[in-house]
Amino acid sequence: MRLDEFSLIGQIRKDFPAAEGTKGIGDDCAIISQKDGMETLISTDMLIEGVHFLIDRISPFDLGWKSAAVNISDIAAMGGTPKATFLSIALPKNMSQNWIDDFLKGYHNISERYGVSLLGGDTTSSLNGVCINVTIQGECPKGKALTRSGARPGDLICVSGTLGDSAAGLKCLLSDDKDWPELLQKHYRPEPRINEGLALSKMPGIGAAMDISDGIASDLRHILEESRVGAEVELSRIPISESLLKICRANDWDPYELALCGGEDYELLFTCRPDSIIPIPHHQIGRITEGSSLKWIGSNKEYKGFSHF
Amino acid sequence: MRLDEFSLIGQIRKDFPAAEGTKGIGDDCAIISQKDGMETLISTDMLIEGVHFLIDRISPFDLGWKSAAVNISDIAAMGGTPKATFLSIALPKNMSQNWIDDFLKGYHNISERYGVSLLGGDTTSSLNGVCINVTIQGECPKGKALTRSGARPGDLICVSGTLGDSAAGLKCLLSDDKDWPELLQKHYRPEPRINEGLALSKMPGIGAAMDISDGIASDLRHILEESRVGAEVELSRIPISESLLKICRANDWDPYELALCGGEDYELLFTCRPDSIIPIPHHQIGRITEGSSLKWIGSNKEYKGFSHF
Numbered sequence: 001m002r003l004d005e006f007s008l009i010g011q012i013r014k015d016f017p018a019a020e021g022t023k024g025i026g027d028d029c030a031i032i033s034q035k036d037g038m039e040t041l042i043s044t045d046m047l048i049e050g051v052h053f054l055i056d057r058i059s060p061f062d063l064g065w066k067s068a069a070v071n072i073s074d075i076a077a078m079g080g081t082p083k084a085t086f087l088s089i090a091l092p093k094n095m096s097q098n099w100i101d102d103f104l105k106g107y108h109n110i111s112e113r114y115g116v117s118l119l120g121g122d123t124t125s126s127l128n129g130v131c132i133n134v135t136i137q138g139e140c141p142k143g144k145a146l147t148r149s150g151a152r153p154g155d156l157i158c159v160s161g162t163l164g165d166s167a168a169g170l171k172c173l174l175s176d177d178k179d180w181p182e183l184l185q186k187h188y189r190p191e192p193r194i195n196e197g198l199a200l201s202k203m204p205g206i207g208a209a210m211d212i213s214d215g216i217a218s219d220l221r222h223i224l225e226e227s228r229v230g231a232e233v234e235l236s237r238i239p240i241s242e243s244l245l246k247i248c249r250a251n252d253w254d255p256y257e258l259a260l261c262g263g264e265d266y267e268l269l270f271t272c273r274p275d276s277i278i279p280i281p282h283h284q285i286g287r288i289t290e291g292s293s294l295k296w297i298g299s300n301k302e303y304k305g306f307s308h309f
Numbered sequence: 310m311r312l313d314e315f316s317l318i319g320q321i322r323k324d325f326p327a328a329e330g331t332k333g334i335g336d337d338c339a340i341i342s343q344k345d346g347m348e349t350l351i352s353t354d355m356l357i358e359g360v361h362f363l364i365d366r367i368s369p370f371d372l373g374w375k376s377a378a379v380n381i382s383d384i385a386a387m388g389g390t391p392k393a394t395f396l397s398i399a400l401p402k403n404m405s406q407n408w409i410d411d412f413l414k415g416y417h418n419i420s421e422r423y424g425v426s427l428l429g430g431d432t433t434s435s436l437n438g439v440c441i442n443v444t445i446q447g448e449c450p451k452g453k454a455l456t457r458s459g460a461r462p463g464d465l466i467c468v469s470g471t472l473g474d475s476a477a478g479l480k481c482l483l484s485d486d487k488d489w490p491e492l493l494q495k496h497y498r499p500e501p502r503i504n505e506g507l508a509l510s511k512m513p514g515i516g517a518a519m520d521i522s523d524g525i526a527s528d529l530r531h532i533l534e535e536s537r538v539g540a541e542v543e544l545s546r547i548p549i550s551e552s553l554l555k556i557c558r559a560n561d562w563d564p565y566e567l568a569l570c571g572g573e574d575y576e577l578l579f580t581c582r583p584d585s586i587i588p589i590p591h592h593q594i595g596r597i598t599e600g601s602s603l604k605w606i607g608s609n610k611e612y613k614g615f616s617h618f
Contacts, residue, residue: 008409008432009430009432011409011413012413012430012432015413016420016426016427017426019428022393024393024426024427024428024429025427025428025429025430029429030393030395030429032428032446034343034344034345035343035345035346035347036344036345038343040349040446042428042429042446043395044395044429044430044431044442044444045431046398046433046440046442048433048434048435048436048440049436050437051399051433051435051436052433084328084331084333084339084341084351086339086351086352086353086444087321088354088442089355090355090357100317104320108324108325117325117327117328117333118325118334119327119328119331119333119334119339119341119351120333120334120338120339120351120353121318121334121353122355122442124357124361125360126357126360127358127360127437127438128436128437128438129436129437131399131435131440133397133431133442135353135442135444137341
């Protein structure tokens with residue numbers, strides 16, 4: 001039987017109900033209530049060589065950066081402040097000290113930028129390739145976390161930046177095309193939207209939010225499921241960078257395929273009431289509807305997101 | 310250059326100092342102060358196929374049990390109450406649904422026994438073998454966590470149960486010897502000493518504490534380093550089970566080698582002032598001294614603990 005990432009998560013969610021005072025599986029982070037008016041946010045991400053990265057196509061510095069960045073992004077998605085990470089890493093025995101030093105430099109560089117300390121972890125050997133797991137802990141004031149379940153019919157759907165650049169960068173990397181450094185950069189060093197998430201969490205009228213890790217074709221569906229709503233997205237409103245347009249023209253690629261299904265943009269996807277003031281740069285791409293369907297306006301194609309299975 | 314688990318941890322600890330109000334690398338868990346008089350405890354452990362377990366020698370139920378148990382044990386080591394775990398798991402694509410179901414059953418069984426909920430995680434595919442990472446979150450009242458740095462010269466050194474059974478179980482497993490189910494059981498289903506840790510944390514006069522994962526030959530050294538003390542351990546006082554004695558006689562093994570260096574006992578190793586009341590079953594095995602050396606009384610052999618590199 002073929003494994004499916006989301007059905008496995010669904011099974012776990014059914015078997016393990018969250019305890020009182022906590023909110024478990026279904027958002028970018030779990031939420032644990034503290035007695036002092038704050039909530040602890042925790043998330044974890046695993047990166048496997050050959051699945052999430054190719055060891056000879058990413059520098060150890062960038063891999064260290066990205067391992068921390070994708071976790072910091074989960075805190076951004078909740079509108080929280082990242083505090084600490086826990087790094088587990090399994091390394092083949094022949095891994096050089098230089099590789100490890102550079103990995104830690106990249107991890108340290110982005111951690112310092114966002115004020116995140118490294119409080120623990122696990123180091124072990126591996127028989128086959130590098131395996132990395134990062135757990136992040138952050139916080140937000142009680143009741144202020146942005147979740148996937150807050151969307152309402154009539155909400156506008158917005159994203160915090162252009163989509164598809166990272167996916168195009170991945171294609172460049174796989175075909176050894178070095179002509180698009182700005183796209184490669186987006187793939188190697190995603191910038192978590194911490195300030196944007198914090199700004200959104202302080203405004204009234206923000207509905208649901210999450211970060212875009214698998215592409216909005218997949219990620220938006222999580223918001224629809226958790227909020228029990230539908231959506232219409234206008235393809236003509238999807239923000240696409242100049243570079244992405246150019247590389248798609250040069251290679252005869254569909255920019256919408258990359259923008260909607262590519263993943264790893266780590267921009268924020270959020271909804272808001274139509275009269276809200278949105279305190280960050282953003283692009284409105286659609287609207288939440290009644291029902292449960294996701295309609296792509298301006299396309300006959302069915303777009304599906306990225307799965308790691 | 311050959312990697313060394315502990316020098317890598319030392320490097321990380323130097324590069325990433327812990328933030329104010331936190332205590333990071335160096336104990337079984339990190340400690341994060343809350344404003345409400347409690348402390349959050351967090352720890353993480355990675356289990357790699359071929360390094361920590363052989364997939365054809367452990368049932369998925371036991372692997373699920375053990376993955377949670379070794380993390381719950383880290384909370385026990387600090388005298389805390391376990392609250393929630395986060396499970397990351399990378400699975401080869403051909404893994405059966407039955408295997409996954411049984412893994413989750415084992416994980417659920419022990420989690421429920423200790424009142425621990427599963428609040429999140431990550432699921433992904435793997436090209437080579439199963440990789441599991443569990444992060445656990447627990448708590449204890451402020452200032453009550455048992456740490457590795459609390460030992461003082463004159464303290465008694467104690468362990469909460471017999472040592473070496475799990476290591477002997479591992480030898481049985483590797484040689485396909487099914488005659489020692491009680492030793493195999495100790496290896497497959499370690500029982501975290503949560504109640505014992507909680508009881509110790511409430512008593513005055515307890516010095517340092519940790520759980521025994523790599524064997525006391527290695528683990529006791531962590532207490533000595535963190536507390537800046539030395540120790541004398543009397544081999545004749547090391548608690549060894551009847552089964553371990555029997556299997557060692559039958560196979561001409563050194564029971565002390567297994568008891569001191571074998572690892573995975575998950576008993577508590579702790580120190581206490583000589584006049585303390587110790588509220589749990591225990592065996593006194595030695596004494597904390599001035600200086601920094603670790604002396605084995607009753608042996609000419611140098612015992613070294615287990616390393617995953």
